[in-house]
Amino acid sequence: MAENINPNVPAARRKIARIRCLQDCIECLQMRKPFPDCLCYVPSQLEYKATCKTTFKLLEEPSKESKVVKEVAVTPSTLLLVSGEDLCNDEGKWLRVLKVSGAPSSTETVSEHTLPGNGAWLLLFSSRSSTEETLMAVPVRYEEEKKEEKKIGAFFFKKPVPKIKSWEGVVEETYAPILKRHRGEITPPDEKAVRRLKSLERGWTMEHDSALVQLMSQNLFQEAENLGSLRGFVDSIGVSSYSAGDGETANLTDEDPNTYWETDGSEGLHWLRLNMRKGTIIKSLSLTVSLADDNYLPETIVVVAGEADDSKVLNIVNIDWDKTTETEIKLLSNLTEHYSIVTIRIKSCKSHGIDTRIRSINLNCLEERSLGFDQDFFKEEHLVRYPQLQSFSREIIYRRSIVLQRFIWLLDSVIHCLIPAWQLAIDNHSNDGNSLINMQHLRQILPLSRKRLTLIDTLLKVSASDPVDRKIVYLNRHAALAHRADPASSPDYSSTVFMQLHEGLKPRNRSSSPLTYRWSTAYDQWWECKFISEGIVDQGGGFRDSLSDLAEELCPSDPDAAMALPYFVRTPNQTNDDGNVNRDCYIPNPSCNDLDKFEWIGQLMGACFRGREILILSLAPYVWKRLVGESSTWLQDFPTVDAAEVGLIESLTNMDPETFAITGRMWSMLLSDGTPVTLKCDNDGNPCPLAYDEREDYAQQVRNIRLSECDKQIKAIRTGLLKVVPEAALEMLTWQELETRVCGEPEISVEALMKNTYYQHIEEYDQRVKFFWSAVKNFTNEERSRLLRFITGRRRLPVSIFISTGKNDSDDPLPESSTCCNTLHLHKYSDEKTAEDRLRYAVYNCVSIDTDEY
CATH class of the missing domain: 2.60.120.260 (Galactose-binding domain-like)
Known part of the structure; x- marks a missing residue:
């Protein structure tokens, strides 16, 4: 809790005040209005007290290289009147000093220094200083002020009024239901500083807030439990x-x-x-x-x-x-x-x-003393991955980061109060608006929360249910591979790994209970695979391989591979040569009405969300937003499915009659799976020509149909997901976080691989290890994904990798792996190039964990 708040406000009323303020802040985010004044409060001035006898160097600018305005000799009785708006940069935390004087009770003679203009800057502490080092000056605390006022109060029989100098205290004074006689005295605000924090720069949108939060959250460690x-x-x-x-x-x-x-x-x-x-x-x-x-x-x-x-x-x-x-x-x-x-x-x-x-x-x-996100953190090199922010100055981004962090502090302080007990149940799949806070407009701000993930983990733990026995599933992967090569050979898809697993995991008799898929993280092998005509024992590697095979059947990583199953289709972006970045995505098949299977897919996704496994489904961001419950729009989100159609429909409404006549558009359209839809037809059942003055009506009908083309399928997947994951947990996630927890990290960098790699019976500086990392650095992202699959049976991070020694019974042999224990056995190679070639051959050609095959 911050200093200088009103001690007369009970804890329960503090929470009420924060929740009320949050509700107003969420409305501001939704309507793109400035945040409330109390959240952006900056006191006009604060008092600091020197801690020792020394000399303060007051500078013209907040920089050690700046000109010295004045040198002031101070003692522990010296008081500094400073601006309430401090500043943090690479060098440390700075105070803008307005006046220096002796304390009222001081017996020493101290000169009074009133600084001209906007004051001068004092470095309170360096960014390299330790928390054990004594600060040059410390704030005058409320308790010290209270002692002085009690002396006066005792004479006049008057109880001292609490002085409020923090934004947290002002929020509580503004929103808490308290009697007038219990209210505190708020230090007048610095109006200019408040306006700077409140202001929404022209062109700053929710997308900019989202990008800023992503940048900050990438550099914000989430505090783990049980430390x-x-x-x-x-x-x-x-x-x-x-x-x-x-x-x-x-x-x-x-x-x-x-x-x-x-x-x-x-x-x-x-x-x-x-x-x-x-x-x-x-x-x-x-x-x-x-x-x-x-x-x-x-x-x-x-x-x-x-x-x-x-x-x-x-x-x-x-x-x-x-x-x-x-x-x-x-x-x-x-x-x-x-x-x-x-x-x-x-x-x-x-x-x-x-x-x-x-x-x-x-x-x-x-x-070292923490400065959080200082102003210099937002320099250009940190904004390379966030082009939306590059057109704004670091001062503007810094101020916006301050107010967003204040908002998140409020949220974290009451987050455990915002989710009613009835929402924690797995069986509750509806949101009837009874929540104190609507998380819908917070989604892209939530990654800054430090307590949210802990709360999600708690929700998952209390709803976990591990089975007594592990299911055994018999899989014929040879038949599945034959089906992939020729899907027409098995019209009912019974040969696929997907269907074999679906049927094998069903209850065997009426007395058997269906799987809940709500397994804890400790239950790390959900079923055991018995592979027909393969000489292996599944100790975890086969199970993970079955998940990878299932995902590959649903959403093939090869853009030219035939679709083995009918549940997803390639988005039109995969075939449109328009430079769209979402060209490897899939969408639920609008024409497939086997909703039970979609629901089962949702349950598998929920199981991966809860556990350590991943199911790589390369779904369009539009689909992930729908699954997590975020709002989606035609212009912002549907381009991740069909950018060409969105562009064409929007241009259609702005065409002149001559250009429109050339298009020859009819009252018809295509769904994502290529199914034709006729919106208006003649007596023969053929689509009517589209007239110029009908184009607005046509465009709106196309938007509505395309946005809802796979509603049933997405709803079924979400229903299965919510059977496994509490809805309250989903409400606290962004769509990007849901995708990552189900599918893993899509980008596999060398640095990320190194952080997840451990060594057994081999040292990091061994020549074999050096050859290995040299090869990995030359791999593409796809090849690194294949390498992960070769070692662990998974195609994405996070997963631990163990590197050990290999046999040396032949010259330059192929690498070997044990997917059951995520181990790569490295052999000795004659040179670096040979090591890279052998490793690349292995990841492309040794995809089966059946040792009989290689």
Whole structure:
């Protein structure tokens, strides 16, 4: 909670005030009006107090290179009157000082300095300073003011009035239902600063807000749950494995000596990964163990910092448990630089134990002061991927970011109050408007929320339901491949992996319950595949491969491949040579009325949303928006399906009669699947010619029909999705987030692959690893997707990849993989080019996990 708020406002009424303000803010977003004054409040002036005897250098501009306006000697009794509008840039946080004087109670003689014009700038703290360093000046707190007023109040028998100097406090004063005698005194606002924050620049639209939020959210770490005492220093903790039940990862930070993290993997391959917060410098890092754990005790530990291609060993610890009884294993102390990633590798355990147990992880750090998104963050190089923002100055973008962050702070402070209990149920699929806040107009702002994803995870956990037994499904992939080559060979599609899975997962008898698909993340293999005429055992790789095969049948990645199933069709953008960026997308088939299958597809999508698996369905953004419940329009969204038709219909309404006559347009149209639709016909059933004065009516009918052409199919998919995912969770997501959680990241960069790669029995600097990354850097995005499929059975991130050594029984052999454990076995190659050629051949030709085939 911010300082300088009214302590007379009860907590419940604070929440009411914030919700009321949110409702007004949402209306402003919807109507594209400026936000309320209270959200944009900036006090005209604030008081700061010097913390030590020193000399302040007051500068002309907020830059260390700027001219010194005045040097002022100050003591701890010196007061600074500053503008309420501060500024943060690459150098640190700046205050605009208006006046410097001695405190009223000071016995020292301090000169008073009133600064001319708009004042001068003082660097309050550097962007490189630690949170343990003392600030040059601190705000005069409400409590100190209250003490002074109580002295006066005691004489006059008058209770002091709270002074409100923060925007949070002004929001509560404006919206909270409180009695007049309990109200505070709001410091007059800086009218010019408020207008600057409120103003909506000409041409700034919701699309610009969305782009700004995307930019900021890409650089905003979401706070993970269960970080305990590590919360201030670590963004997240990753582990190699954990034992479900007693050995969960959360036990590392629960501060309970009786719980532990226990691995569930192979000897010598255990690790803990700390994703450190920006600017943190480790002062001490240690692990706590229990001697009672015996051969679970770690014996050799290697601490590594940095990324896979730029790693550095910080320490190696060897413990002789026959000679020590210490239960705290000290790993690092007094580092002098920041490392973004620190990995603790447990290479061996006592008495050759296979798994390890750690009771807790202990971390203490120096931490740089956070400036959030400073003004220099919005410089040109950060806007390259967001061309919508490039026409605005960084000052304008910075101010808009401030007000959006204030809005999100309000939302996060009451988000748990905004979703009624009845909306948390899986079976509730309707929104009758009873929610306190309509999330519809917040969708593209929500990625800034720090608490939203935690709430979504909670909704998923409380609705999870794991089956007692795992289903076994028999698949004939040879028949499925034959069908893909010639879809006419199986008119009922029974040979496809899709149909084989659909039938195999049905209840076998009346006493069997249908699958709910609401599996928890711990239930990581939903069914077991028995592949006919293939000599493999499915330990997870076959299951994931079946999902990949199913997705490939629904939405082929090859634009020239025949459609194996009738449920989706290629969008017209795939065939129109108009430079449209959505040329690899699909849309539900308007002519397919097998709605049960669409509903099942929705359930599979929901299962992927809940778990770690992905189902790559390259649907048009228009479809994802409909599925998540966002509004969609003809001009903004339907071009992702048929840009040529949208352009033609819009140009038709603006044509002159001569140009219109050349088009020879009839009262007919085509749906996305090529089905002709006649809107007006003659006595013979042929489409009537379109007259010039009828073009507006025709255009509107085309818009309505095309926008609703696959309503039934999308509704069926959404129905299946909502059987698995609570509607309240979907309401808090953007369409981009839904697509990513179902399909994974569409772009597979080398950097992203490196972050998800771990090494077993091989070092990062090994020649084989260097050859591997050299090859991957030369791969296209499609080839990197195929590489993922070859190693893991998945085609998109996120997924962990393990690199290990390979056999050397032949010259330059093909790489080998074990999709069940996401492992690539690297061989030795004669040179870099050979390694790349062999790897590329493998990802294109060794797509089956049946070892009998290669």
